[in-house]
Amino acid sequence: MNDQRPVGELLRDWRRRRRLTQFDLAGLAQISTRHVSFIETGRSLPSRAMLLRLADRLDVPLRERNQLMTAAGLAPMYSERSLDHPALHEAHAAIELVLYGHEPHPALAVDRHWNLIAHNRAVAPLLAGLPDFLLARPANVLRASLHPEGLATRIVNPGEWRAHILHRLRHQIDTTGDPVLQALYEELAAYPAPEDYDETELPSSLHVAVPFRLRSELGELAFISTTTVFGTPMDVTLSEVAIESFFPADAATAQAMRAFGASLTPDDPAQGRMRDGH
Numbered sequence: 001m002n003d004q005r006p007v008g009e010l011l012r013d014w015r016r017r018r019r020l021t022q023f024d025l026a027g028l029a030q031i032s033t034r035h036v037s038f039i040e041t042g043r044s045l046p047s048r049a050m051l052l053r054l055a056d057r058l059d060v061p062l063r064e065r066n067q068l069m070t071a072a073g074l075a076p077m078y079s080e081r082s083l084d085h086p087a088l089h090e091a092h093a094a095i096e097l098v099l100y101g102h103e104p105h106p107a108l109a110v111d112r113h114w115n116l117i118a119h120n121r122a123v124a125p126l127l128a129g130l131p132d133f134l135l136a137r138p139a140n141v142l143r144a145s146l147h148p149e150g151l152a153t154r155i156v157n158p159g160e161w162r163a164h165i166l167h168r169l170r171h172q173i174d175t176t177g178d179p180v181l182q183a184l185y186e187e188l189a190a191y192p193a194p195e196d197y198d199e200t201e202l203p204s205s206l207h208v209a210v211p212f213r214l215r216s217e218l219g220e221l222a223f224i225s226t227t228t229v230f231g232t233p234m235d236v237t238l239s240e241v242a243i244e245s246f247f248p249a250d251a252a253t254a255q256a257m258r259a260f261g262a263s264l265t266p267d268d269p270a271q272g273r274m275r276d277g278h
Helices: 007-017 022-029 033-041 048-057 062-071 086-101 121-127 141-146 158-176 179-190 251-263
Strands: 107-110 116-119 212-216 219-228 242-248
Touching (some): 007 048, 022 033, 022 048, 048 062, 086 116, 107 121, 141 158, 158 179, 242 251
Antiparallel strands (some): 107 242
């Protein structure tokens, strides 16, 4: 996303996206409403310190903070390296540790657009049989999940899962304003909806989390998922990595995954290396 507008306009958009008034933002940043107004209208150019303070209060992602800096005539604040860069070695190792330490349960790492960066060996049975065009890099996990030639035909609760995915993606778009995510949302929403789909219907109150139920070569599996992100990233790429870890949602799935885990041999480090998806 390369927005060439003045910094004041960009800040105003982020403020509105966060549903804040100028008065609200001034209170959060401990400055006057007049100062906020002057910055947004271009009558005052913010310093680096002020821009960082406002971006922090508005929870602006690191990539867009760099954009704010550039728009204000300042040097970008945050680096953007590939995951295999030597400077990110420890973070790279931490991602692999989480992925492979989660076996025999599935876990995968994705970038900000839900493109697959890496996965552990327990993901393979879930993806078995998918057409090559859905697995070609950069493979998008949401597209693979809802595409009519993808996992959609094997998901046991397709309406519930579709509603969950689209709701989560809408929230991410509201938070980031990312046009690539908006295009992805429009693509996924255009896929044929299952008969049990109702976007206004809330998930069943019987669930503590929306389950992912899938028919697989290991039998019918049910998972709930958690998302892990780096808590204090200072690199754009690292800030946009998310690890999705799946846990058995019932005893049958737990047993099936234990049996799958018992069939795994010690991993060859050369095969277990994470591939950068950027």
